[in-house]
Amino acid sequence: MTDSNASTNDAPIVSVRKVEKTFRRGGEEIRVLDALDLDVPKGEFLALMGPSGSGKTTLLNLIGGLDQPTGGSVVVAGEHIEDLSSRELADWRAENIGFVFQFYNLLPVLSAARNVELPLLLTSLSRAERKRHVAVALEAVGLSHRASHTPRTLSGGEQQRVGIARAIVTDPTLLLCDEPTGDLDRKSGDEILSLLQALNRDQGKTIIMVTHDPHASARAARTVHLEKGQLVSSVVAGAMA
């Protein structure tokens, strides 16, 4: 099926058309995404679900410019990112995408504040401005009091909050979350999901979240299901597609 069930009427901020992705493994060609279409309107909180190997993380990576499609087009905020060079993609990611990873991916030698500051090193902000932005981001995730702590001294939930603060500190167009609660207990996971919901609701952040967990996807405004590289259903919260 094609995705035509956007939850808002706005022009899509993400538009994926006829996207294909194949990998070669031991002489065998594996088709991970197969002519997939997806639109994500600005301000939507979308969950991508599906069994392992369905292609959901691959799709997230393509939208985030971490990988290039074998065919088709990926347009994010008006940019055809499949046409960008590796260097252009890096600059584009820095400007447009905030990533939240399953295993937080914080630099262990840096404090929470310095981890959050990382994406700002790619901007022209002064040191004082960077510090101010970091303080605002940490405040938004409720971790101002842990700014000087290194990841090792933080709980899993706290580390993921730092990860989210790092993702939002540059005010990106799009937040891409890959199993953000996959490494957390239920309580911490709920807190993270509430935080993501609040960012979507209060700050209008567009969020695409890959998850295995129906409990997590239930927090999203819409859930699309992938199987064998194809989109098989799109469910708006409270309705059936």
Next chain:
Amino acid sequence: MNWLLQVLAITSFSMRTIPQRRGPSIAAVVGIAGVVAVLVGVLSIAAGFRAALTSKVGEDIAIVLRASADSESTSGLEREAVRVILDSPNIESASAELFSLINLPRRSTGTDSNVAIRGVSADASKVRGGITILEGRMFEPGRNEVIAGAGAARSFAKLNVGDSFRVGTNTWNVVGVFSSGGGSEESEVWTDAAILQSAYDRGDSYNSVLVRLPTPDAFDAFKDSLTGDPRLKVKVLRLSTYLADQGEMLTEFITGLGFAIASLMALGAVFGALNTMYSAVAGRTREIATLRALGFGASPIVLSVLAESLVLALIGGALGAGLAYAAFNGYQASTINWQTFSQIAFAFAVTPPLLVAAIVWAALMGLVGGFFPALRAANIPIANALREG
């Protein structure tokens, strides 16, 4: 600016993770330190040897040899030629000299080795300057007496004051030990030229004439006056140039040997550095992928890996150079000069240029060792690496 900030930031992170990779990092540092210590050690032999030959020689001293000779041993000057040379204007002092080799037992092994014996004129000390009697007295002209250079006395038996030794039908009495402030004369035994002429049936010929000129600038005029004189077939060289040429074959060999050994060792050390940096990159795969995902460029990643490798190499280089300095600088040794076949006593010299060469050598090893791991770091597939443990 932004790019530079990226480089500095990533380099700073990677440096701070070195303690987490203490084992391989120490191995790389020690490997490079070993190479540098050996390189500096071997090259300090060449530097010391060269210094022993040339360092104490002023530019105002000239040596006159037969035109076709390339060393004192192969040179010969008849009495008439020597008289013309000694009568040249603008000479401060001069010494007509004979040069030969005698065999004496080495103190360390008891086996015989060549020692240079030099017959000198009364002004020999004046020409060279800096000759001091350390023990005993100066030989008396007309007697079978010798004084031994401090280096020769240290290396050879029978050269203590009061000793005597036989060469051919002659017995020579050692009456003094002299110093020339570390110069090549300290490896020689000196006696009266006239006595040596008769002992070696040299008639009234000499091997060379050593001349002290009023100033170093007077050399060209002196040289021109002798080489332009139709009565003479001589070559005139500054003594420093002559001695440097005499030691060139050996210093070049030692230098070549030093670099050959160091190159082989460096190969091992580079593999050590490669291994260290590959493991550093492997250990930081997810971290590097995260930085790339956030938008950091590939080139700052490459430079950060190279910088880390360079820092480890420089630490190794400094350590090796320090060790070499402590172990080798001033170490007393002697070797045979391949052009005169006489023993030359010298001290290993770890000079500032050698230390600089050591650091450059270490830096090269670091850069080569870091290059391929840096490329690997830059080409990490971001999407897969983000999920690596």
